Amino acid sequence: IMRNLKQPKGIVVHPNKGYIFFSDWDEATGDARICRANLDGSDHIVLPIVPYGEPYGLAIDYDADRLYWFHTRPHFVRHSNLDGTDEQTMLPCLVGYLHPHSMVVFKETVYFTDWQLEVIASINKTSQDEGAEIIIEERYQPYGIKVYSKEAQVC
Secondary structure (H helix, E strand, O other): OOOOOOOEEEEEEEOOOOEEEEEEEEOOOOEEEEEEEEOOOOOOEEOOOOOOOOOEEEEEEOOOOEEEEEEOOOOEEEEEEOOOOOOEEEOOOOOOOOOEEEEEEEOOEEEEEEOOOOEEEEEEOOOOOOOOEEEEEOOOOOOOOOOOOHHHOOO
């Protein structure tokens, strides 16, 4: 349903709204973008956000209807409304994390993987003074993370 992508880095679906979000990065030009389309690929738009580096690790906060992604150089978690407005940086910066890769938002927490450090960590999405907490140290590179909970089901 999507064509002419250069280097897609992330994808997430919001089934209640009927949207698919994806990020793309063109290594040759350095152009990065986050896009939204209907689930059938129609009404494709580039969101008016400024992803620096490679935007990836897209996640949806279904309770707040916000889109989250990793911002590289330095590593920050950014979020916006589903139309790309009200873009904000979640503090603190992910200092010490080498390659955050995947994330999921559940209630007040953002869980994420760092495949270079081989950890799963969490950070409070509203606190500005707490650092990330390592939950699991793995012996392999954790690429993806999901939350399975009755409370996380969208209707």
